[in-house]
Structures are given as C-alpha cells and as structure tokens.
Amino acid sequence: MSDQEFTATSSGLFTCISCQVAFQTPESQRNHYQTEWHRYNLKRKVVSLPCVTLDQFNSKTEAREAKEAEVKKELTTSNNYCGTCKKTFGSHNQYQNHMQSKKHSEVLAKQALKKKENVENKVVKVAEPTPKVDLRVTEETTEEEMMAMIDEKIKAAPRLEETDCLFCTHRSETFEENMTHMTNTHSLFIPDIEFLVDLRGLIRYLGEKISVGNVCIFCNGKGRGLRSIDAVRKHMNDKGHCKIAYDDDNDAAELVDFYDFSSSYPQIEGEDVDIDAELEALTASLTLADDELSLVLPNGSIIGNRHMKRYYDQKLKPEETRDSILINKLIGQYSDAPAFESMRNSQNNRLLLTDGRHGMRPTEAFKDLRTRHEYTTKVGMNQNRLQKHFRIQII
Numbered sequence: 001m002s003d004q005e006f007t008a009t010s011s012g013l014f015t016c017i018s019c020q021v022a023f024q025t026p027e028s029q030r031n032h033y034q035t036e037w038h039r040y041n042l043k044r045k046v047v048s049l050p051c052v053t054l055d056q057f058n059s060k061t062e063a064r065e066a067k068e069a070e071v072k073k074e075l076t077t078s079n080n081y082c083g084t085c086k087k088t089f090g091s092h093n094q095y096q097n098h099m100q101s102k103k104h105s106e107v108l109a110k111q112a113l114k115k116k117e118n119v120e121n122k123v124v125k126v127a128e129p130t131p132k133v134d135l136r137v138t139e140e141t142t143e144e145e146m147m148a149m150i151d152e153k154i155k156a157a158p159r160l161e162e163t164d165c166l167f168c169t170h171r172s173e174t175f176e177e178n179m180t181h182m183t184n185t186h187s188l189f190i191p192d193i194e195f196l197v198d199l200r201g202l203i204r205y206l207g208e209k210i211s212v213g214n215v216c217i218f219c220n221g222k223g224r225g226l227r228s229i230d231a232v233r234k235h236m237n238d239k240g241h242c243k244i245a246y247d248d249d250n251d252a253a254e255l256v257d258f259y260d261f262s263s264s265y266p267q268i269e270g271e272d273v274d275i276d277a278e279l280e281a282l283t284a285s286l287t288l289a290d291d292e293l294s295l296v297l298p299n300g301s302i303i304g305n306r307h308m309k310r311y312y313d314q315k316l317k318p319e320e321t322r323d324s325i326l327i328n329k330l331i332g333q334y335s336d337a338p339a340f341e342s343m344r345n346s347q348n349n350r351l352l353l354t355d356g357r358h359g360m361r362p363t364e365a366f367k368d369l370r371t372r373h374e375y376t377t378k379v380g381m382n383q384n385r386l387q388k389h390f391r392i393q394i395i
Helices: 026-033 036-046 054-078 092-099 102-121 143-156 175-186 199-211 229-239 249-254 275-284 306-312 323-336 338-346 362-383
Strands: 014-016 021-023
Touching: 014 026, 021 026, 026 036, 036 054, 175 199, 199 229, 323 362
Parallel strands: none
Antiparallel strands: 014 021
C-alpha cells in the first residue's frame, strides 16, 4: 500500500486511491482498509483493472453467495448421483464434469425421445379402484357359491406385468432391467437356469401366485394365509423369502412346465434313442408289491416308498440262533433261578470257559469275557478309522 493513501489532502479529507473514496476522519479511513471491498480493489489494481464501487461490490457478493448456496443445495439433494445414467460419483467435481459431458447429453436425449414415443403410442387409461370381494364363508354357503366367490376374486385381483418387480413396487422399462433389479436388489436366484426354456412364463406365473393367490413363492402355501399383495411382499422381504421353492419334489414338479431336461438324458452314440418309449417300456415292466407301497423291478429287486424310509433305516438286532449262545443263555437262566440255589452253593468253584481265574461264578465270568471282547473290538474300530457309511471321495 502506497504512502499516498495515508496522507490527507489540502481540504482536510482522508482518501483511498484504490477505491477512489474520501473520509472525514482517519479512524474511518483505517476501518475502510480492513474491509473486503478495499482488498478486492487492491487485487484489481494489481492486474491493472479499474476499481468497483461499493454497490457493484455488494451485488457481486450477493450473486456469488446465491450461486454457492444453489450449488450446496444441489449437492445435498443429488448426493452426486445421476438418475439419467444411474451412476454415483465420488466427488462433486466428478459429478459436474459428468453432467457437462457429451455422453450424458446423448443419454438424456435418447430418454426424452423414448418418452415422447411412448406418450404418442399409448392411450392413457384412468385406473379404476379395485372392488373388494367378500370372501366370508358360513355354514350355509354351498360349493357353487364358494367357487363363484373364488372366480370373482381372481377376476378382481390386480395383475403384475413382466416389468413389475415381484418383491417391491419398482417398475422397470424392460423385462431385462426388471430381472437385473430383482437379481441385484432382492438376490433372486433361478434354479437350474441352464435347463430353463420359458423365463418370461415363469416370472408371469410367479407374479400371479403373488398378486392373485397372495401366496409366498418360498412358503408355497405352507405358512399362514395372507390377504393382499402388499402383505405378501412385506412377508417375503422380512423373512428373506425372495427365492423360489425348489427343494421339495412337489415344488419342483409345479415348475416343470417351464423347463426342458431332455439335454441331460444319456444318449448312445450312433443311435437315436427314444427316451419316452424306453420310459414307457420300463414303467410297463414294473409291478406293485403286496403292500402296494413298493415297486418290484424286472430283476426281482424291490424299491421301497420314501415315506417308509424311517422304518427301512431301523437296524434291528437279529435273533440269535447259534447253539453256544443259546446254551450259555440257558445256563445263566437256570443258575439264577431260586430252585438251583443249593447246586450253586455246592458248585461255587465251578467255572465256565474263562481266562483261568478262580472264585468267579459262571455267569460273571461270561459277562466279564464278553465285556473285554467288546472293548477290544471298539478300540480296534477306532484305531482303524472305520466309518458307518461309505462316501465316495469327490476329486
């Protein structure tokens, strides 16, 4: 700052050459030197620019503050997310560069053109409120009335389109985007997708189960009844049931129309084998057993029903028929009987086949020998690492 700015003029006024203003007292002049307006004019003077008045400086300051507030508001509301391109950016500068990029402008133009075509081609219909169907059943309700009530509910129920998410209210523009949304957001998994031949039909069928039948696609009617599509969606999201029931045979058989497993059938090289004809011939050769729960194969083998598996798994101890075991059992029974007490007293030192120890009753000697044999067998099995069931090692 030059010395001329601190000197008083001949008229007694104190001036500021940078801002071109005059003051009556030196205190007001010193206060002026501490203002942002004076600093701004000093910076303009360094680059040889004319000074600005106080009104011009205030207007510039207000415009700058308004712009900063707008940028801050846009930053807090957008959170650096571009809804057009569906991308999130790490900083506001990256977001601003993206908004001014050519790629963003092209995507924005394509979406505007697509929305315009949809408006021209589609007829907007006013959605009518869905009438509520009274499903209360009394003792006087006949079967025909119940069927009529079910048909009325099916007719009045809302339908989910291919672009509607099964688990929330999200609606995509295309079927592929809807599948991507359900896969990424709700972790939807399609079982045996390599054999699936009708994906759209499967999604439509699941949508009707949810919207019309109000059934969870994982519980599949096994849980409590739900009364609306919103209740079904809330149940699936809360319980983590955003998946298709496929483990049980009945659940898999329900979806078999949408699959084709013919590619997994074994084929003989050089021959065209009709699998259906072979299955029919094999089925014709099968017969039911007398209990009507088992199948008898052509070779005589019997295949049991899976509902009887708990009984097949039982391992009952067979009845002992060896003479030595029966004789020892009889000796033990007679020896313990009260009628032979005098014989036990006279033959107290008589032993059975033991290791030669004296003073032991025959039954005690036999039990001791059997206990030692069982212990030796158990130790041998543990040392040999024997297992009850054999399992093929997967390499």
